[in-house]
Every structure is written in C-alpha cells, then in structure tokens.
Amino acid sequence: MTYCVGMRLDKGLVFMADTRTNAGVDDIASVKKMYTWEVPGERVITLLSAGNLATTQAVIGILEEHHKHRDERRPDIYQTDTLFQTAKLIGDMVKRIIKDASDGGPEQTAGTFHATFIMGGQIKGERPRLFFIYPEGNFVEATDENPFFQIGENKYGKPILIRAYEKDMSFETAVKLLLVSFDSTLKSNLTVGMPLDLQLYEKDSLKRGFEKRFLPNDPYFLAVASGWSDALKAAFAELPDFSFDQ
C-alpha cells in the first residue's frame, strides 16, 4: 500500500508521499512515488502515485520516453498547454496501461493493475492546480471545498486533515499537518513506511520548491510524532469523562 497527500494552499501546493512498496508483507521494498518535471519559468508538474507498481512505473517510463524520443504525434508532458491537458494525457496513459495489462487472461482479478495519481503544479499563464486521476483515466480537480487529495491508505490520516486544514496556513504549518497525518497512518498500518518525501511548490514561482526526505530518525519528525502522541493523550485526559448520572 501507500499513503500520499497533495494539498492546495493560498501560498501554493504541498506534496508528501511515503516510500514503501510491498507484494505481501514479506516482500517489502522502498521506492520513490513522487516525480517532478520542470522547465524553470515555464512549468512545474509533480506526480504522486499509488497502486500497482508495474502500472505506476509504466506511466512514469512512458512519460519519460515520449519526451526523450520526441514525435509530434505523441503527447509530451513538457508540451501541454494547461494542467487540464496534462491530467488528460496522464489519465489516457493510465487507462491504456491498465487495459493492456488486464488483457492477460480471465485469471486476472478486476482491480489488480489499478493505480491512482495526484498531479499538481503550475504552467505559465495558469494558477497552480491540483488533480486526482482515477484508474479509469478520468480526473477531478481540487477546489476550495475539496482542497486536498489523498491516495492509498487514506483513512487513518483523514480526521486530522479535515479538522486542522486551513487554506491560508503557512508551508511550515502544512508540513506539520502532513507529518501528523502520516504519523497516524504509519502507526496504524504496516504497509505505509518511512522515509517520507516532501515537496513544496510556491505559487507563481514556476520552479521546483523546497524538497526533503524525512528519514525515520529525523529530529523534527520524531518531535512531531511524540509531541502529537503526548498532546492527544493530554487533550483526551482533559475532556470530561462520561457520567452515569446524566
């Protein structure tokens, strides 16, 4: 499994992804799930992936190949005019890759090759945008009402996102929020694992923003994880106990 979040703020975009991949609990590896394409001053596009590793790597591989071996008839992630077009390009590719893999025969279980993606960034002339791309190839865009997307093991870390997200929060606070959400997920599910990749995109900068890989012994991550555990216990203790007399 996987846990990735893409979040839209007034200040720009924030992406975080875990790096664990597994085929069964005894076949675990670490893999990058965050990819970025950049032309400084012109476009920055970041992609987070969850699901079948063969499918997600095929998507990345074909995007890279199409760019290296340019051909007018083939779409190139460096050539799209808008992020909507970029989402359509990736969506079509995902749909085709899953369809090809599923042609293997009747023994294939529906959903085996599924993958979902969060794609966001900015192309000059547009505002920053954030999309959720489904295995079926269609996609939705983040709005003020739905300002963040999660893919993979999304449930454990959702309650804190719902409660603490604010669109005008700083990048510093947003990183804290994501680490709390990831910590809840890491504590609850073995198939999500450290290290965690972080990437920020500052609105209208049109260049890659701050990037960091949080290792398991990262002092700030450890401070957030233990601080949050203590704070939760203290907050819980302060709530009034139930009373049988009411």
Place this chain on the structure above:
Amino acid sequence: MTYCVGMRLDKGLVFMADTRTNAGVDDIASVKKMYTWEVPGERVITLLSAGNLATTQAVIGILEEHHKHRDERRPDIYQTDTLFQTAKLIGDMVKRIIKDASDGGPEQTAGTFHATFIMGGQIKGERPRLFFIYPEGNFVEATDENPFFQIGENKYGKPILIRAYEKDMSFETAVKLLLVSFDSTLKSNLTVGMPLDLQLYEKDSLKRGFEKRFLPNDPYFLAVASGWSDALKAAFAELPDFSFDQ
C-alpha cells in the same frame, strides 16, 4: 457500512455500535446492531454485527428461533457451557448462512453476503471474554496485547484507540474514548451514523450492565465532539511548526 467496537477492560467489557444501514447512499435506514442474551446470575452474551444485513439478521433470527423452539439436536445460545462454544456456535451459523446465500449462482460477487461479528460477555465459571468472528466462521479472542476489536469502518477511529486505550481505565473514561473514536468516524464517513448504542458489562456481575442510546443531540456526545475538535486544534497549534533552516 457500520462501525462497532468491543473493548476488554480490567473492570469488564464495553460495547458501542452505530445504527446506520445503507444499500447505496440514497437508501439509508436505522437498524440495531447490538443484541444481548441474558440469564441473570448465569450468563450475559452481547453480539455486534457488521456487513450484509440479510446475513446478520438471519444469524440473530436463527439464534432466537433455536431457543424458542428447543430441540436437543440444535445448538442454543442459552445452553453453551463456555463463550468459546458460543463463538463456535455463531461462527458455524454465519458460515452456513453465507454459503447458502452464495449458492444463488455465478453472478454473485465474492464477499456480497459477508458479515463480521464481535461477541463478548461472561458465562458463570469463566472470566469475561471477547471474540471477533469472521465470515469464514472462525474466530479469535481478545488478549492483553489485542484488547479491543473493531468491525466495519474501522480505520478512521483506530489511531485514537491505539493511543489512549489503557486496560485499567474506568468505564467513564472508556465511554469517552469510544465516543471520540466514533466521532472521528462519523465526521469522515457518511455510511456510519447516529444514534450510537452503548452497553457496559461489569466483570462477574452476570447481568446486563448500563445501556444508553446516544441521540445526535445528546449533550455529552456534543460536548465530547466539539471539545475534541477544539482540543485537537489546540494541540496541533502547540506543536512546533516545521522550519526550513534545519
């Protein structure tokens, strides 16, 4: 969907269940998911159910029928000598009911008729015990290492249970913990809904304990829900923000 929790404490057992049932989001109803069989001074058995409503109602219905129309050859939930036997009785019944329903033909999707159960209580001569019963009819018992079970939509409400559960907590604190866990789930998933049914079982009492149905406007539930939201936000605000300088 559904959310139910059964929890083992030093003081006894605590059960909580939501009451929403749905077949699609436009076909919602309220249904009881908590059933109790009691012979004061001799046995108390409480059952929580999640999954296909036809399956769970069939289990309850057959348990009731077997008792009303007694027959030595048929197992009766009032006649088992231990809770282990009770779990086996219910497990066998669940397995048979799902198998019968799945015989309908090849158009049936695997898992359509699945249901899971939490069963707990005490039979004279034993300590209080708590079991998780799978759709396959087998079951596991709660231990000191795994002191609570969740069925249904279990992920949203799990992080707080992991962090705040303590085996020597009071019933009053346990009810608070369950309401916090249910509140996180209610806020995240529409298929879990109020009212919430609570039942306590006091160790060695061998009689039904305190019961309450929390309605949506219950003052204590509202105090916990809003208090927890505020406390989380305050706890989150107090954690140190990320710094780009580190």
